[in-house]
Amino acid sequence: MQYIVKRLLIGVLLVICVSFLVFSMLYLMPGDPVHLMAGEGASQERLDEIAKQYGLDKPLMEQYVNWLKNVLTRRNFGISFKYKVPVWDLVKVRIPVSLKLTLVTAVIQYLIAVPMGLLCAYKKDTLFDRLVVGGTLVMTSIPSFWIAVLLMLLFAVKFDLLPLSGFTSWKHYVLPIMAGVLGGLASTTRLTKSEALDALNEKYVTTAYAKGLSERATRIRHVLRNSMIIICVQISQSIPWLISGYIILEKIFVIPGMGGLLINSIIYQDFNVVQCLIFIISIMTVICNILADMVLGLLDPRIRISTGGGDK
Amino acid sequence: MNASPFREFLRSCYKNLNFIVGFIMLLSVILTAAFAPKIAPYYFEGGNPNAKFTSPCPEYILGTDNMGRDLFSRIVYGTRITLKVALIGGTIQLFLGVVVGLFCGFYGGVVDRFMLFFADLTWCVPGMVMALAVVTVIGSNLTNAIIAIALVNWASMARTVRAKTMSLKNMAFIETGVAFGESNLALMFRYILPNIVPALIVMVSMSLPGTIMSTTTLSFLGVGSQPPSPDWGLMVSDGIKYITKAPWLAIYPGLALVYTVLSFTILGEGLRDLLDPRMKSLG
Numbered sequence: 001m002q003y004i005v006k007r008l009l010i011g012v013l014l015v016i017c018v019s020f021l022v023f024s025m026l027y028l029m030p031g032d033p034v035h036l037m038a039g040e041g042a043s044q045e046r047l048d049e050i051a052k053q054y055g056l057d058k059p060l061m062e063q064y065v066n067w068l069k070n071v072l073t074r075r076n077f078g079i080s081f082k083y084k085v086p087v088w089d090l091v092k093v094r095i096p097v098s099l100k101l102t103l104v105t106a107v108i109q110y111l112i113a114v115p116m117g118l119l120c121a122y123k124k125d126t127l128f129d130r131l132v133v134g135g136t137l138v139m140t141s142i143p144s145f146w147i148a149v150l151l152m153l154l155f156a157v158k159f160d161l162l163p164l165s166g167f168t169s170w171k172h173y174v175l176p177i178m179a180g181v182l183g184g185l186a187s188t189t190r191l192t193k194s195e196a197l198d199a200l201n202e203k204y205v206t207t208a209y210a211k212g213l214s215e216r217a218t219r220i221r222h223v224l225r226n227s228m229i230i231i232c233v234q235i236s237q238s239i240p241w242l243i244s245g246y247i248i249l250e251k252i253f254v255i256p257g258m259g260g261l262l263i264n265s266i267i268y269q270d271f272n273v274v275q276c277l278i279f280i281i282s283i284m285t286v287i288c289n290i291l292a293d294m295v296l297g298l299l300d301p302r303i304r305i306s307t308g309g310g311d312k
Numbered sequence: 313m314n315a316s317p318f319r320e321f322l323r324s325c326y327k328n329l330n331f332i333v334g335f336i337m338l339l340s341v342i343l344t345a346a347f348a349p350k351i352a353p354y355y356f357e358g359g360n361p362n363a364k365f366t367s368p369c370p371e372y373i374l375g376t377d378n379m380g381r382d383l384f385s386r387i388v389y390g391t392r393i394t395l396k397v398a399l400i401g402g403t404i405q406l407f408l409g410v411v412v413g414l415f416c417g418f419y420g421g422v423v424d425r426f427m428l429f430f431a432d433l434t435w436c437v438p439g440m441v442m443a444l445a446v447v448t449v450i451g452s453n454l455t456n457a458i459i460a461i462a463l464v465n466w467a468s469m470a471r472t473v474r475a476k477t478m479s480l481k482n483m484a485f486i487e488t489g490v491a492f493g494e495s496n497l498a499l500m501f502r503y504i505l506p507n508i509v510p511a512l513i514v515m516v517s518m519s520l521p522g523t524i525m526s527t528t529t530l531s532f533l534g535v536g537s538q539p540p541s542p543d544w545g546l547m548v549s550d551g552i553k554y555i556t557k558a559p560w561l562a563i564y565p566g567l568a569l570v571y572t573v574l575s576f577t578i579l580g581e582g583l584r585d586l587l588d589p590r591m592k593s594l595g
Binding site: 014015017018021022025026028137138140141142143144145146149150152153157164240243244245247248251252262263266267269274278281282285286289 | 432433435436437438439440441444445446447448449521525528529532533534535545548549551552555556559562563566569570573574577578581
């Protein structure tokens with residue numbers, strides 16, 4: 001319990017540091033939001049007025065503290081310079097879209113990759129193993145945007161089964177999810193395989209065999225359970241990374257999620273939106289990391305003891 | 313006659329299939345880049361306005377794009393950009409990783425804590441998001457995209473160098489160096505560094521595929537190379553606009569990219585088996 005509280009406090013500190021870092025980076029940005037809002041050829045008085053209205057004339061530290069106060073008390077991330085609406089209204093409808101896609105992708109990906117990796121480890125050096133290993137080597141060398149292109153060509157252009165882009169019916173989900181699953185499949189399979197191989201070489205597996213435990217029982221009780229530790233950690237940590245992977249896919253398939261909004265806001269230098277999205281993504285990352293640690297503690301009691309500051 | 317260590321190394325290279333295949337693939341990429349003007353039948357700019365969207369034919373082997381430019385020539389010239397990304401990006405990461413890792417591992421203490429906290433910070437935001445933020449601030453072009461990706465990726469290299477330095481600094485040969493009155497800098501760069509070179513070579517070759525793919529992705533998203541550069545990421549993203557009309561525009565640049573990345577991946581696997589067999593695949 002003490003350990004979790006400590007982790008949470010560090011997490012909060014990390015999020016605040018990241019948001020300050022991003023805030024000061026955007027503060028130093030060459031494009032000036034005041035000019036952006038006032039439009040071409042606005043007078044100096046008009047510029048000053050806008051700067052004052054949005055608090056952009058204050059020093060960096062004061063601006064940041066004000067921003068943080070607004071965010072924490074009223075979920076007020078400011079106004080989008082481009083769309084002229086509150087940032088939170090813009091962002092809140094996009095979070096569920098991205099989360100839904102990410103979670104479905106993660107579930108499908110692990111349902112395929114974990115059994116495949118385990119099979120590879122059990123059947124090491126057979127034809128199946130070599131094919132999968134060769135396949136994953138090629139897969140890790142394919143950037144996700146090109147996988148998306150190939151899927152679009154195959155299913156939308158050649159066979160005309162699924163729509164190219166947009167986001168209105170269930171059919172629109174299929175291609176992005178497929179691209180997302182294929183993008184992460186290879187590395188998860190490789191990780192599972194190497195973890196399971198490590199577990200297979202452990203002495204407790206030899207002991208289990210020696211005492212006459214069946215092949216099946218050994219694999220499930222000893223190998224699977226021990227290799228699942230790292231895999232579970234990987235799963236909970238990969239969710240924010242999947243969200244960032246979806247930045248690309250959301251752009252290609254024109255999905256109204258956080259990633260697409262982030263790219264557009266960066267291009268238009270809409271810095272309140274960028275700030276808000278990075279804030280949310282970093283919170284999710286921290287939460288997932290803490291969850292990963294908790295899962296790790298549940299599955300592997302040794303870790304709970306060693307990182308919790310002594311056995312109490 | 314005793315076989316020299318170098319000969320022995322060559323012999324083990326010869327036996328390592330991954331190394332040979334990766335080396336030959338990479339060599340073909342490098343030669344293509346070096347002799348690009350000789351190989352490409354056309355220049356990468358200024359197409360034939362009467363030959364827009366020509367499908368692959370003997371005159372234009374891989375077809376032409378929306379401005380009538382020969383796709384094959386553009387892909388050939390694009391090789392230079394990709395190798396530039398690998399070279400510059402790899403160098404920046406290596407430099408930062410080695411210097412920061414050595415100092416933190418050698419001195420420990422406050423510097424080390426600060427560095428670890430900073431590395432934790434970069435873990436807090438996915439790399440692509442961080443790189444996008446950096447590019448926003450320093451501007452969208454290829455050099456900045458390379459810098460952004462390197463700034464995001466160097467921390468993992470620094471961590472490995474730090475760990476290796478920490479385990480080496482208590483060994484007897486360092487004590488000998490101290491006894492000889494060597495300065496700390498000399499200890500770091502003349503005693504410790506040579507011992508981690510094999511691991512460094514492996515780390516760099518394993519990280520290059522990621523570096524190339526992330527930088528190309530930035531170009532694909534429109535915040536890296538700008539038109540009319542024959543950057544493969546940019547070409548695929550332009551190709552998507554005409555995907556129903558001219559699918560070859562999105563297929564072939566991507567294929568070239570996969571071939572190049574694969575050459576680095578396979579070479580990296582081979583080098584790892586040769587130089588650092590105990591290091592685990594990074595997945």
